[in-house]
Amino acid sequence: MGPDEFSFLARLLRRRCGLSLTPDKKALTTRRLAPVMHRFDFKNMASLIGELRLGREALADAVTEAMTVNESSFFRDAAMFRTLRETVLPRLAAARRGDKRLRIWSAACAAGQEAYSIAILLSEMGLAREGWNIDLIATDLSGEAIARAEAGRYASCEIERGLDPHAMRYFRRERSEWLVDASLRRMVTFKRFNLLDSFGWLDEMDLVFCRNVLMYFDTATRLDVLDRIADTMVPDGLLLLGENETPGRAGFAPSAEGPGFYAKSRATILRLG
Template sequence: MSPDDFDYLARLLRRRSGMVLARGKADMLRRRLTIVMHRYGFRDLRALVADVRLGHEALADAIAEAMTINETSFFRDPAQFARLEQDVLPRLIKARGAASRLRIWSAACAAGQEAWSIAMLLDEMGLGGWRIDLIATDFSTAEIARAAAGRYGMFEVQRGLNAARRARHFRAEDGEWVVADHLRRMARFRRFNLLDSYGWLDEVDIVFCRNVLMYFDAANRAGVVERMADTLAPDGVLLVGESENAEPMPAQLRPWPGAHGIYLRTPQAALKAG
């Protein structure tokens, strides 16, 4: 691939999904483009890139989607889930007791393990009777379809789920593990690009934005964190991945004491910064 084509595709990715494509990723780009090339019936990569340069929108979307990195697992970053169970959720449960309602957003849910892990935890904490609105979104149409289907192979359930959780929250079917109805009742799924407007979202109590900020450049990272902070309830909580942070931190947020990657929205934090 010519340096010019590489630069063109890097700009396309940054615009479509926010992904920053480093020069070192040329092999990965070629591998994934080859899959798109076969799917759309191009004879070689040069022909594919020529077509996308002519403004073939569906092809540009397919390339951006093919380049997403969808690594995930159940209860990923267990220290954060422990903190959620011990501190974050008890605090919100107390605050929302009268309404018995919680809204949680898993903002880049990949194949859904993150969202279903949250649902499992809520069920185990006795919130089955609450009105839980768990919104799970992702840029990738294929990933969001998998997430909504809630069917996982043995290898996937072995990553992060113990036997007790498997038995409680899944049923076995045709060699796969299928999410049980008591979790499905809490969750809804839709495709959503984090670079688009958040106008359709009502106020949420917790946002999971984990292991996606790392693919964005500084400007997109800051813009996404700022808008997520704005979608939070005044005492809401933002979680980013263990190897990420929400810097530069918007005025509405402050770090959760003693926890990495967890931020609390507080009116006081906004006042202090102002």
């Protein structure tokens, strides 16, 4: 892939999904796109890019899909999930006892491990049995990841990463795979959604998980996404980021709950009224 072709691809991916692709990622990009090249029957990368330049939507979709990193696991970052279980969720439930309503968004949910981990915690709290109205929305750019999440089927190696024996009662073995219990699947609404698109349909979020995705964006895109996430949240809502992520200059401040938890800053709350 020549420099012109690479920079065309980088611009296309930035526009379509916010991915920030630097020239040192050329070899990685070529490796990731090899299956797309074969699937669409191109002889080399130059002809694939030539076709992209003609605006072939299905090809651009496949290229975008191939470049997403869907790596995830159940209860990824155990300390954060412990804090959620032991302090954040009980406190939130106490604060919302009046209207018995909770809204949670897993904003880049990959194949659903994060959303099902949250669903397990909520299920253990027994809120649904007490008549709570819980919206657990899980979105991702990748159609393949969302299809896997909806199916709720995982390989043994995925189950072994992060799930303790106690949580295995939410999974049933089917041949070589594990199927998520229907009670958990009913709790989550999965939807294909690009974080670059309007968040108009998302509001009054108590918790927003936006973990291990912002690191693929450039600074301007990261700030824009975070500021718009703040708009979707209630004043005392919390944002959860990945272990090595921070909100930078966006309108959030570290929360006393612990590492990875962020509250809307005072200035943001005043700005949003």
